[in-house]
Amino acid sequence: MNFWFELLQNILQIAISPTTAAFVLAAIGLNVHFGFTGLMNMGQAGFMLVGAYGFGVSVSYFGLGFWAAIAVAVGAAVVFAIILGIPTLKLRGDYLAIVTIAAAEVIRMVVKLAVLQDITGGPSGIPGNKYRPVFTELSPLPDGKTTILGITYANTGVDDWWTRIVAWGLVALFLLITWLLIRSPWGRVLKGIREDEDAVRSLGKSSYAYKLQALILGGIMGAFGGVVMALPAAMQPDSMGRPMTFNLWMIVLLGGAATIFGPLLGSILFFVVRLLLTSLAGEFIPSSLLNTQQTEQLAWVLIGLALILLVVFRPQGVLGNKKELSFNV
Amino acid sequence: MTRTTAITVSTKRPLGVALLLTLLLALFLGVFTASPAHAVECVPDAATGCVQGVIKTGAGDPAAGIKLTLKGDGESQSVETDAEGRWAFAITAAGTYSVSVEKSSLPEGQFFKSADTREVEAQLNSQASALFPLTDNEAEASGGETSTTGKGEAASSSSADSFSWPRFWQQFVSGIRMGLLISLASLGLSLIFGTTGLSNFAHGEMVTLGGLLAALFMGLTGNLWIAGLLAVVASAAFGWAQDKVLWKPLRKRRLSLMQLMIVSIGLSITMQYLFQFFWGSGVIRIDKSTPATWTFFGVTLTVQSYIAMGISLLAIIGVGLGLMYTRFGRATRAISDNPALARASGIDVDRVINIVWIIGAGLAGLAGVFLGLVFNGLNWFTGGQLLLMFFAAVTLGGLGTAFGAFIGSMLIGMMVELTNIWLPGDLKYATALLLLILILLVRPQGIFGRKERIG
Amino acid sequence: MSDAAVRSNAHIEGYPYDREALRAELRTLDQVPGVAKRDPILTVDRIERRFGGMTAVNVAHLEVPRGAITALIGPNGAGKTTFFNLITGFDQPSNGQKLIGGGDARWSFNGKDLRRTGASQAARAGMVRTFQLTKALSRMTVLENMLIGANNQPGENIFVGLIPPLWKARERENVERAKDLLARFKLDAKINDMAGDLSGGQKKLLEMARALMSNPAMIMLDEPMAGVNPALTQSLLDHIQALRDDGTTVLFVEHDMHMVRHISDWVVVMAQGEVIAEGLPEEVMTSQAVVDAYLGAHHDKDLGDDDALNTGFMRAIATEIADEVEEETR
Numbered sequence A: 001m002n003f004w005f006e007l008l009q010n011i012l013q014i015a016i017s018p019t020t021a022a023f024v025l026a027a028i029g030l031n032v033h034f035g036f037t038g039l040m041n042m043g044q045a046g047f048m049l050v051g052a053y054g055f056g057v058s059v060s061y062f063g064l065g066f067w068a069a070i071a072v073a074v075g076a077a078v079v080f081a082i083i084l085g086i087p088t089l090k091l092r093g094d095y096l097a098i099v100t101i102a103a104a105e106v107i108r109m110v111v112k113l114a115v116l117q118d119i120t121g122g123p124s125g126i127p128g129n130k131y132r133p134v135f136t137e138l139s140p141l142p143d144g145k146t147t148i149l150g151i152t153y154a155n156t157g158v159d160d161w162w163t164r165i166v167a168w169g170l171v172a173l174f175l176l177i178t179w180l181l182i183r184s185p186w187g188r189v190l191k192g193i194r195e196d197e198d199a200v201r202s203l204g205k206s207s208y209a210y211k212l213q214a215l216i217l218g219g220i221m222g223a224f225g226g227v228v229m230a231l232p233a234a235m236q237p238d239s240m241g242r243p244m245t246f247n248l249w250m251i252v253l254l255g256g257a258a259t260i261f262g263p264l265l266g267s268i269l270f271f272v273v274r275l276l277l278t279s280l281a282g283e284f285i286p287s288s289l290l291n292t293q294q295t296e297q298l299a300w301v302l303i304g305l306a307l308i309l310l311v312v313f314r315p316q317g318v319l320g321n322k323k324e325l326s327f328n329v
Numbered sequence B: 001m002t003r004t005t006a007i008t009v010s011t012k013r014p015l016g017v018a019l020l021l022t023l024l025l026a027l028f029l030g031v032f033t034a035s036p037a038h039a040v041e042c043v044p045d046a047a048t049g050c051v052q053g054v055i056k057t058g059a060g061d062p063a064a065g066i067k068l069t070l071k072g073d074g075e076s077q078s079v080e081t082d083a084e085g086r087w088a089f090a091i092t093a094a095g096t097y098s099v100s101v102e103k104s105s106l107p108e109g110q111f112f113k114s115a116d117t118r119e120v121e122a123q124l125n126s127q128a129s130a131l132f133p134l135t136d137n138e139a140e141a142s143g144g145e146t147s148t149t150g151k152g153e154a155a156s157s158s159s160a161d162s163f164s165w166p167r168f169w170q171q172f173v174s175g176i177r178m179g180l181l182i183s184l185a186s187l188g189l190s191l192i193f194g195t196t197g198l199s200n201f202a203h204g205e206m207v208t209l210g211g212l213l214a215a216l217f218m219g220l221t222g223n224l225w226i227a228g229l230l231a232v233v234a235s236a237a238f239g240w241a242q243d244k245v246l247w248k249p250l251r252k253r254r255l256s257l258m259q260l261m262i263v264s265i266g267l268s269i270t271m272q273y274l275f276q277f278f279w280g281s282g283v284i285r286i287d288k289s290t291p292a293t294w295t296f297f298g299v300t301l302t303v304q305s306y307i308a309m310g311i312s313l314l315a316i317i318g319v320g321l322g323l324m325y326t327r328f329g330r331a332t333r334a335i336s337d338n339p340a341l342a343r344a345s346g347i348d349v350d351r352v353i354n355i356v357w358i359i360g361a362g363l364a365g366l367a368g369v370f371l372g373l374v375f376n377g378l379n380w381f382t383g384g385q386l387l388l389m390f391f392a393a394v395t396l397g398g399l400g401t402a403f404g405a406f407i408g409s410m411l412i413g414m415m416v417e418l419t420n421i422w423l424p425g426d427l428k429y430a431t432a433l434l435l436l437i438l439i440l441l442v443r444p445q446g447i448f449g450r451k452e453r454i455g
Numbered sequence C: 001m002s003d004a005a006v007r008s009n010a011h012i013e014g015y016p017y018d019r020e021a022l023r024a025e026l027r028t029l030d031q032v033p034g035v036a037k038r039d040p041i042l043t044v045d046r047i048e049r050r051f052g053g054m055t056a057v058n059v060a061h062l063e064v065p066r067g068a069i070t071a072l073i074g075p076n077g078a079g080k081t082t083f084f085n086l087i088t089g090f091d092q093p094s095n096g097q098k099l100i101g102g103g104d105a106r107w108s109f110n111g112k113d114l115r116r117t118g119a120s121q122a123a124r125a126g127m128v129r130t131f132q133l134t135k136a137l138s139r140m141t142v143l144e145n146m147l148i149g150a151n152n153q154p155g156e157n158i159f160v161g162l163i164p165p166l167w168k169a170r171e172r173e174n175v176e177r178a179k180d181l182l183a184r185f186k187l188d189a190k191i192n193d194m195a196g197d198l199s200g201g202q203k204k205l206l207e208m209a210r211a212l213m214s215n216p217a218m219i220m221l222d223e224p225m226a227g228v229n230p231a232l233t234q235s236l237l238d239h240i241q242a243l244r245d246d247g248t249t250v251l252f253v254e255h256d257m258h259m260v261r262h263i264s265d266w267v268v269v270m271a272q273g274e275v276i277a278e279g280l281p282e283e284v285m286t287s288q289a290v291v292d293a294y295l296g297a298h299h300d301k302d303l304g305d306d307d308a309l310n311t312g313f314m315r316a317i318a319t320e321i322a323d324e325v326e327e328e329t330r
């Protein structure tokens, strides 16, 4: 009984954790790219990385304050989107996929460079306590701990309520922004581009400019995801690599591409199901048969298979509408 | 591996509130460690500290498979460096630890530049690092270490970051070698793309599979030639089966190319972790003996490298001639040009595509065997790491043209090895990818590609 | 066409044209390729497009008269679609101007130099095209398709789009306009259907209606009749004529000679990438050059040369076509 109760509590915890929120943020961005505009961005982790490092380096190396550092993070994502977008947005979808994945890898390799050790921390990244204080000092919460539904965290600290409030507040804000934009004429043009770019161009809309705007917007969301991901932990270049991008794709497809709440639902489902898999396996399969590491590997095998099954049998995800499906190449 | 260490340590704790925390932590670590680039991972938090570092060879390449031991706080842990030369220990108590590198696990021709054991002061929720610089120059090695025999491949170079003609020449030939190996894989990738439109993200895993199978068969037969041959045959069979079981049915279901591409990503993830499950995350060596080297016009490579280059070249020429002069080749090109027309003119498109998969997978498997031999070992991510090089090569040449893929591969191979002379080894893949992005900027259809028609 | 919105083309200077006057004026022109018009809306100079070794388009000079319906005809592969692509910025001429240097291709629309503008800018300049293979936005409704055609919606700016009060009013106007146009093209019953569910002919109509949402000065139709139900053909012809009567210049590609002669004021003939003849529909379509082109014969630059039609067989076919043409004129 105890196990099940704790499992339930764990599920709750994982559902509201800042990491989940970070994934939601980045997935909302990816959904703006892929779901609404049809851009095959395979480098969303790169946006998270430039955001996280833009923030972390600004604080830890340049000594900037919180808001300035956030501005740098956003600026870095904008620049990254422009650099990526200019050569690729005129090309066919699969080129964009290859170039974005390549650019995300390049940027990861660059921050890992040993010569940048002083600035980016090289391969080991930047420890959280070097940049977190600028964030925690903004907390209006009183000192101490708070327990909600049996879950206790410090109000303000390393992995605290303050981070959660801000993270989920951002999620709400971005959901609102996408909701407004998708129902606007701007969103209609994006949808048109997703359907047939040449048709939209023949009607006098610069599809290039719209795609670039979408890339920038989704990239900024990704950058916030990166910052939120780094706040309660440390900044790790390799935590924002290819697997991260693939996970985000999984999340967007799971929840339903081109829906407003798909990324939110997808992200929570993704984490909860993984938690269930690993903890159930840990509890009921003797470790002589399957140790923790192997459980983890099998969980990944299942994720891979789930991705295949999902995209083949239910490409619209949980919330999506098959009629509005956005695979068009 | 540290990742296991971190997780097993945490599961040993008593149940209760601590479990909540640790499960969260384990999951957290799971998320972070998910990065296939590194099996070696440690994330510091309130209950964990990390001792970590990267070991590079004198030439600046990551040194994989080096054994390290950490002692202190009454415990002792061992790890091996991963494919990128990284190592990390997770500790659960602050204190002084000593990290030592096992000399016998150094790659051939590598020597300690300074010490082989270091003391580190480690704290929870933070990272401490220790450096173990290596050199390939015996003269630079720290005292007493020079007795090691055998010359590594980069033995002729004097220093990692200075230009000299002999070093250029050495890297140039390495570039040809790299280019040929990339060609093997990217030819298949390009043929598959040309005939089916699929950007196959699981192509890297087909390469890895070849290498891992070769290691398996080597263990069974003991003969490298037989093992290599079996691995290639098995890879080709896997290509056949993959098409029959997965891709052909999906084509029949009329999945869009984007969907197919995501299916291939799912397949890639599945295969990577199956490899880990069955082979572990360490370095697997196909040929465990010390490879003989051969110096030819001032270039020192292993004998196996020369053989690999020769066979690769033959295979590439064979495929090229086959594409140009056989009925199958013409059919392949007809399908690449216009699948509907090809089908209408009586070509059995599915059969041709199936053969393309067999050839593509066989070539990828061969590339894996050679990569495992030439770089003296491979792991579950070797192909995945090179995947972007294959894509870069194919895109550079113009998606879907076989000759373009070959030229693109040679360019990428050269780029990877030659930039190594001037730039840090960490960047050798980055420059190739930058080249890709730049070329797309000026010639989006690739070097040999064609523009699409509108209207 | 009485719709006030479509009428708004009347602001184009020098309009309205009297159709009879326009025809009379066109009749006075030399019927030779590249002849100058009094008031061309589109002027093209030395535009060339090669695919590998093949020259798909090589037009020395062409002027499209304002306010008229101009037909662009020619056998398959003549380069008509490619020419459309070049003019509208969907493709770049091989002799086009590059960032540095480049060739001397030049074309201007409504007095605006279009050499270095992209497809969307060309459209915004007032030259909207349709495609030979229809490009309906399949998973959007017919109404959404129409609304996307409007080019006066401020909400298409990302920042304005965030604040609905800034664009709702214009949206309502555009919906009205879209309904009017759809009614005219007999698509009003389909207004909330997905465009992908329309028939091929309906998609062609929708594409045309959508192109009209922005009141283009010139509309370029690439084979508008292909796939359209014959029962609809007549009404489509009426639409096109009504457009002209409202002041929109029409340039269209068509294979249906009946339609060409029925509604066009001027005909341009292309073959193997070149403009080989130009003139009034009645006359140009019986000219040897055109017959020649449609017969696929290789003709020389000297179109006055009768050699190509020397055999009795050729003559027979030529007269046959001429007869047919006459019959249709009646």
Ligand SMILES: Nc1ncnc2c1ncn2[C@@H]1O[C@H](COP(=O)(O)OP(=O)(O)O)[C@@H](O)[C@H]1O
Residues within 6 Å of the ligand: B451, B452, B453, B454, C051, C056, C074, C075, C076, C077, C078, C079, C080, C081, C082, C083
């Ligand atoms: N993207 C392209 N690549 C190669 N050849 C092309 C391309 N687009 C058109 N062509 C060729 O150019 C010629 C003219 O084509 P097109 O303009 O479509 O003719 P039309 O519309 O008059 O029937 C044809 O021979 C066609 O094959």
Ligand SMILES: [Mg+2]
Residues within 6 Å of the ligand: C080, C081, C082, C132
């Ligand atoms: Mg055409």
